[in-house]
Amino acid sequence: MIREKIFRLVLKFSGLIITVILMAVFATLLYKSLPSIRHSGLAFLYTGIWDPVADEYGALPFLIGTLVTSFLALFISLPFSLSISIFLGEYYKNGFFSNALKTIIELLAGIPSVIYGFWGLFVLVPIIQQFQLKLGIIPYGVGMFTSAIILSIMIIPYSASISKEVINMVPADLKEAAYSLGATRYEVIRKISLPYAKSGIFAGILLSLGRALGETMAVTMVIGNRNSIPKSLFDPANTMASIIANEFAEASTNLYHSTLIQIGLVLFVVTALISFAGKKIIKKMKRDIG
Amino acid sequence: MEDKGIRFRIIKDRMFFLFIVFFSLLCAAPLFLIFYYLVKNGLSSISLDFLLNLPKPVGEEGGGLANAIAGTLLLIVLASVISIPVGVTAGIYLSENKKSRTASYVRMFAEILQGVPSIVIGIFVYLWVVVPLGGFSAVSGAIALAVMMLPVIVRSTEETLNLLPYSLKEASMALGVPYYRTIIKVILPTGFSGILTGVLLSIARISGETAPLLFTAFGNPFWSLDITRPISCLPLEIYQYAMSPFPEWHKMAWGASFVLIVIVLLLNIFSKLGAKKWKVQY
Numbered sequence: 001m002i003r004e005k006i007f008r009l010v011l012k013f014s015g016l017i018i019t020v021i022l023m024a025v026f027a028t029l030l031y032k033s034l035p036s037i038r039h040s041g042l043a044f045l046y047t048g049i050w051d052p053v054a055d056e057y058g059a060l061p062f063l064i065g066t067l068v069t070s071f072l073a074l075f076i077s078l079p080f081s082l083s084i085s086i087f088l089g090e091y092y093k094n095g096f097f098s099n100a101l102k103t104i105i106e107l108l109a110g111i112p113s114v115i116y117g118f119w120g121l122f123v124l125v126p127i128i129q130q131f132q133l134k135l136g137i138i139p140y141g142v143g144m145f146t147s148a149i150i151l152s153i154m155i156i157p158y159s160a161s162i163s164k165e166v167i168n169m170v171p172a173d174l175k176e177a178a179y180s181l182g183a184t185r186y187e188v189i190r191k192i193s194l195p196y197a198k199s200g201i202f203a204g205i206l207l208s209l210g211r212a213l214g215e216t217m218a219v220t221m222v223i224g225n226r227n228s229i230p231k232s233l234f235d236p237a238n239t240m241a242s243i244i245a246n247e248f249a250e251a252s253t254n255l256y257h258s259t260l261i262q263i264g265l266v267l268f269v270v271t272a273l274i275s276f277a278g279k280k281i282i283k284k285m286k287r288d289i290g
Numbered sequence: 291m292e293d294k295g296i297r298f299r300i301i302k303d304r305m306f307f308l309f310i311v312f313f314s315l316l317c318a319a320p321l322f323l324i325f326y327y328l329v330k331n332g333l334s335s336i337s338l339d340f341l342l343n344l345p346k347p348v349g350e351e352g353g354g355l356a357n358a359i360a361g362t363l364l365l366i367v368l369a370s371v372i373s374i375p376v377g378v379t380a381g382i383y384l385s386e387n388k389k390s391r392t393a394s395y396v397r398m399f400a401e402i403l404q405g406v407p408s409i410v411i412g413i414f415v416y417l418w419v420v421v422p423l424g425g426f427s428a429v430s431g432a433i434a435l436a437v438m439m440l441p442v443i444v445r446s447t448e449e450t451l452n453l454l455p456y457s458l459k460e461a462s463m464a465l466g467v468p469y470y471r472t473i474i475k476v477i478l479p480t481g482f483s484g485i486l487t488g489v490l491l492s493i494a495r496i497s498g499e500t501a502p503l504l505f506t507a508f509g510n511p512f513w514s515l516d517i518t519r520p521i522s523c524l525p526l527e528i529y530q531y532a533m534s535p536f537p538e539w540h541k542m543a544w545g546a547s548f549v550l551i552v553i554v555l556l557l558n559i560f561s562k563l564g565a566k567k568w569k570v571q572y
Contacts, residue, residue: 011380083309184299211405
């Protein structure tokens, strides 16, 4: 009986470790960013000057950088991820084509982000430079647009796999009813499957947004690392994750450190809320069906 | 349905199908481009010298990444040692307490932890391990990686065990086997292949992680397997070499990327093979 109890305690304890880690991350970040919160207050979020030497810390350029790259990436990836989920969820549920595409998606998801960044820097950046020369703008090559392209490739697998799952959950009798009324496949997908799976697809997009917001290495390598507010899509910029990656190890003063930690705190809270909401939506959808 | 000609509707259907196929297949393009460049530029930098030597300073020919390869393996082993026991037991806990309220919170926290950006995990480990130990170290890098692995292992273990039939446990209990022995001797071995797959996939995921290592493992140009000292690893080397202005170093980065992608691919293949090989029929 004692062994039994110990065993159950060990199980419970390991579950608690996860809880403690998550709470500790939040508490530590909050505590360590207090000096910065006291110093800058809310102005932190809307001032655009980042000058650690003069103790001026405005995170607005990074907020803009993060939001622009993430949403642009989401926008670019949308037709691809939706197509893949319809391809796998409606047209080819199994068989050779389905397996081939699934393998491609798995491999895309498996490539480390540092390799995406490296490849982007040496292959994509020169292409973008040519493109910018043709457009007659300064050919930085690196910048928000390049980051968004790399990010969109990286998030396609996430939203595609989640949307595929929810499109698979659409009850067959609903679709069969539409077919029996003479609907074409396009009409079934457009009027039955997609509306039915709407909230799940939204959750998939939300979760991939969470990925994009927090993605660090690939973005750090191709965004150009400039700390001022970007004026065009092609400008070099910085995101919240990339500013931490670039400056955390070099931050010299306490306040400087604390500010970077505060940026980390914002990232943590936003991504935590996004994954919480995304999972809730999917769970609700599963419950409504099952 | 709206009143439109059937021919128009069929054409629309066909166009839609072509659109879907086109966009789906276009996703293969970046993958092939990445592999093409990795093989083209990476394979030529790989040699015995590359795999067995230490990096040389700029300007000198040759040199290799033996320290980074060893460092990557050491970090993976350390992270696995830390996170596999905790992750698997937590997974058992979740699957054994499906209805408990505490368990549902733990499940939710694990899901949130999985979504936390890796750079934030890096800050957390920096504050809790690097600062108290007084410097960058391999062990702090391993802890950061372990935190990243944990939710993946928990989730895959739970999902695997949830698929096992309840009769299996009942049969064992009916024979008078105590609960904890049932779990250890019946449930775990039956779910072994699934748990192994999850563990290997989580290793594949962290083996290329860079962001949390920037200010934990930090990197080291010398040979070191001391876990209290900074250590080099492939992702960090790729980052440093790629951002440097020297063409020789870029070549090293291609080589390192090639080695890293081979490691990641092998882990993926092993996880698939392992899932088949140790699958228990019941």
